[in-house]
Amino acid sequence: MSLPGQKSWQDFEAAHVWHPYASMLNPIPAYPVKRADGVYLELEDGRRLIDGMASWWCAIHGYNVPELNVAIETQLGDMAHVMFGGLTHQPAADLARKLLDITPANMNHVFFADSGSVAVEVAIKMALQYWQAQHRPEKHRLLTIRGGYHGDTFGAMSVCDPVGGMHHLFSGLLAQQLFADAPTVRTDEQWNDAQLASFKAMIEQHQHEIAAVILEPIVQGAGGMRMYAPEFLRQVRSLCDEYDVLLICDEIATGFGRTGTLFACEQADIEPDIMCIGKALTGGYMTLAATLCSKRVCDGIHNGDNQRSGVLMHGPTFMANPLACAVALASIELLMESPWQQRVNAIEQQLEDELEPCRAFATIADVRVKGAIGVIEMKQTIHIEQVQKQLVDQGIWLRPFGKLLYTMPPFMINPNQLSRVTTAMKQACILIE
Numbered sequence: 001m002s003l004p005g006q007k008s009w010q011d012f013e014a015a016h017v018w019h020p021y022a023s024m025l026n027p028i029p030a031y032p033v034k035r036a037d038g039v040y041l042e043l044e045d046g047r048r049l050i051d052g053m054a055s056w057w058c059a060i061h062g063y064n065v066p067e068l069n070v071a072i073e074t075q076l077g078d079m080a081h082v083m084f085g086g087l088t089h090q091p092a093a094d095l096a097r098k099l100l101d102i103t104p105a106n107m108n109h110v111f112f113a114d115s116g117s118v119a120v121e122v123a124i125k126m127a128l129q130y131w132q133a134q135h136r137p138e139k140h141r142l143l144t145i146r147g148g149y150h151g152d153t154f155g156a157m158s159v160c161d162p163v164g165g166m167h168h169l170f171s172g173l174l175a176q177q178l179f180a181d182a183p184t185v186r187t188d189e190q191w192n193d194a195q196l197a198s199f200k201a202m203i204e205q206h207q208h209e210i211a212a213v214i215l216e217p218i219v220q221g222a223g224g225m226r227m228y229a230p231e232f233l234r235q236v237r238s239l240c241d242e243y244d245v246l247l248i249c250d251e252i253a254t255g256f257g258r259t260g261t262l263f264a265c266e267q268a269d270i271e272p273d274i275m276c277i278g279k280a281l282t283g284g285y286m287t288l289a290a291t292l293c294s295k296r297v298c299d300g301i302h303n304g305d306n307q308r309s310g311v312l313m314h315g316p317t318f319m320a321n322p323l324a325c326a327v328a329l330a331s332i333e334l335l336m337e338s339p340w341q342q343r344v345n346a347i348e349q350q351l352e353d354e355l356e357p358c359r360a361f362a363t364i365a366d367v368r369v370k371g372a373i374g375v376i377e378m379k380q381t382i383h384i385e386q387v388q389k390q391l392v393d394q395g396i397w398l399r400p401f402g403k404l405l406y407t408m409p410p411f412m413i414n415p416n417q418l419s420r421v422t423t424a425m426k427q428a429c430i431l432i433e
């Protein structure tokens with residue numbers, strides 16, 4: 001209860017607390033959530049919404065998961081946090097062992113970061129330090145494909161899509177990276193080599209100055225929710241080998257089963273040199289990310305004889321937070337014990353069956369489905385506030401952006417719940433007409 005003369009917490013919050021990518025002066029309303037359980041978000045006014053976003057890819061098991069609650073409570077009894085500089089603990093060791101177990105075979109070392117963007121910064125730093133230690137400091141640029149998203153810090157922003165990203169806000173301040181055309185061939189279409197032409201030309205021309213290629217394997221997330229054929233990734237890997245360029249796979253969105261395989265790079269049967277994971281790593285419980293690398297990269301960083309060589313220059317305050325490590329380990333174990341592959345396949349099938357018919361609507365430009373990700377691309381920009389209200393009125397939580405209305409639900413969503421999500425998406429599309 002608020003005292004007379006005191007603002008409700010909602011009014012106070014709206015006036016003083018920033019939200020993601022939002023105006024403080026004229027924000028779109030944020031819905032107050034009281035609790036969350038299973039696939040449901042319960043609002044302060046008692047309404048229950050099916051969460052079609054899994055809290056931005058994270059909550060793969062849904063909310064209030066007994067196994068994850070126990071893991072975090074047990075760890076809390078021992079310690080919530082200690083610095084990782086000069087100290088260590090079993091939750092970090094156990095999680096690292098598990099991660100090396102389930103990621104591509106060449107992954108050999110783990111750096112724990114506190115968010116995805118930081119994991120990307122660390123990946124970039126690893127690549128740059130690797131080439132410095134090889135006495136090739138001129139290899140300092142990154143090559144990527146358009147339409148990517150790698151986070152909001154400055155290094156990460158420099159490799160986000162140059163048009164859809166934030167480059168225009170910081171022109172002159174971001175590192176000048178190299179952008180090749182993204183492949184347009186869908187995951188289910190016949191591969192043709194023309195898809196690779198732009199990338200191939202860029203890497204050939206700039207090999208001497210490229211430290212690494214960074215991209216999101218198979219599914220480009222927040223940069224436009226595009227999906228592409230694994231063959232592209234296979235070709236990228238072999239060009240990186242040919243021209244002595246490291247490959248960074250940003251699996252922050254795609255990791256932990258979302259695209260149908262545990263990690264998306266498995267679909268191309270390739271191994272990256274450096275890999276970033278985050279988002280679903282803790283099942284949505286805590287903020288944690290990691291940058292993994294091969295023995296070659298690690299050894300390379302230590303080979304040089306320049307002043308700072310041998311030391312990877314990064315160390316977040318909350319590095320390897322024990323609560324986050326403990327819940328991440330429990331989340332991965334829960335995932336591996338669950339029939340996640342069947343669940344993701346079933347979600348994929350249902351999304352295809354229920355969203356594909358939307359293609360016939362005049363307002364719709366494209367429908368895309370991969371694993372537990374369903375995307376409707378409209379021809380016009382979506383009015384977020386209006387569409388979100390329609391969806392909430394139907395008991396569904398989604399966050400459209402740009403022309404995209406999309407879902408990536410928790411894997412344990414049942415078919416009826418998922419139907420409610422796709423029905424609400426279809427209705428939103430009709431109303432947008």
Ligand SMILES: *Cc1c(COP(=O)(O)O)cnc(C)c1O
Pocket residue numbers: 115116117118120149150151152216221222250251252253254278279289
């Ligand atoms: C979300 C995301 C990031 C950034 O992660 P944060 O935890 O938000 O900093 C980086 N790369 C990809 C592919 C992502 O989806």
